[in-house]
Amino acid sequence: MATTHGSAGSVPGRRERKKAATRKALSDAALELFLERGYDKVTVAEIAAAADTAVTTVFAHFPAGKEALILDDSGEREASLAVAVRGRAEGSSVLDALHAFFAGRAPFAEKLPEEYQRRMDLVMGTPALCAYARRVWVACADSLAELLAEAAGRAEVDDSLRVLARYVLETPDLASSCPDPRAALASAFHHLKLGWPGF
Template sequence: MTEQQQVKEQPLGRRERKKAATRRALSEAALRLFLERGYDDVKVAEIAAAADTALTTLFAHFPGGKEALILGDSEERRSSLTAAVRGRADGTSVLDALHTFLAGRGMFADDLDNEFRRRLDLVVRTPALRRYARTLWVDCEHTLAQVIAEETGKDADDLGLRLLARYVLEVPDLVATDPAPRDSLAEAFEHFRRGWPDLA
């Protein structure tokens, strides 16, 4: 086991646990207030007060403001996309790995708990949150193109590869209101496999 793995497997320290608890309290307070009163009628100061924290603390944890309280930032998405492509099983294509990755997230997952479903419904019906969610995914375009290039020996600046990365990342927003999003996801990836057969 490497030193880095040992560090990762160590339990969180007191400071990290406190930060995680504060983030969770702020996020939960935001969700509760947004559901009760509507996203546009809640101010960030009210969320901080509901979580019993200072406004400066809220912005320290969520510099993206109200949207970030529900959706976080792009960093988790970047690292998860990278892991999905790099960590795919032998014989699994890049497109199959990305399809499987997206199928297990958000609206595509079939095992959502009640709180996450409420959060997802809020995002879909709130224009500002939906725009922010799309931005978070699209912000991962360079990362996704880069990791696909590294895994396949292609040029990350190749327009075809950049197009694929963008199209894959647009799917969650494109099918957000479809009656059967998992079916739409599968259909989207069939198009990708026909358009990029060397990655299928």
Template sequence: MTTVGRRERKKVQTRQALADAALRLFLERGYDGVTVAQIADAADVSLATLFKHVPDGKEALIFDDGAQRREALTATVRDRPAGTSILDALRAFMSGRGVFATELSPELRRYRDLIVATPALRDYQRKLWAASEGALAEAIAAEAGRDAADPALRALARYVLEIPDVVGMGPDPLAAMNAVFDLLAEGWSGP
């Protein structure tokens, strides 16, 4: 059993206090109505401490570092039920997240709506999705018995990870997401 030291626990607590303060202020005042100084003040830390914990700026305050996302994506491919295609597993994974999710608690709905309504947060989230491309391509390659450097697999991973950005702002994101997955599964047959 690994014991987390006091310094590490304090880092986690400070990061959580910053994230909580940022989300609360963003929801109250809108993303553009909040400065990093206000977030630091609300979390009772110095501005230097805020930047030490979150060097990527205020966008990064309400997201994790993307590691959980990468692990969830690779687990979706690796641990999918027998007989379930990789694309079907990824479709099911995506359909329960963000703009595609239909059953969210009011708190999660407010969080999602904040991201959707804020270009800087959408852009940061897109970066997090894109950062998972290599790991997803490797997971797909391992399951398909192919080389992870195969450009077709890298393209497939990239296309899947771009779906939230490409269709997330439309009138029916879930239907659009399903149409993209159908196209990926069936291929393009032309006009």
């Protein structure tokens, strides 16, 4: 019998499928409206109407508001950082793995799926979305510091690891504003490796 709840390898139940479909409909409606008219000129009520749902439904699925419709953070960032660190190739340093991880994401990746690229173009051209993106990445600092401690075989997170985690998560935001973002990202990680040679 198919499992309908959240165990690994389970098949999503009807409720989960409906929730995912509603979230996608809201996110897609928001993207189209933002691209057509500009982020600041679109209201949550208009997004709800475009997705044929209620304003309360928007906030039930995206309590952080309009920004989250484009940059939802339902644990994907922390999970992907964990995969990058724990799943790194043998002999690859943690900082090399994190550099490769960010280099494969917008705005550093040379080619992205069209829909994702449209979202990232919108984000990069909208100050409120850029600021929100930075906040959700920086919010991963504690979990990244724990991953760094784990990778180094340390029992506890210390101040050095907290600083390194914060620097790593701030680096993409800083590098993305440079004339050559990929080169700036590489330079930043080079300096991080000099400062934390064990990583």
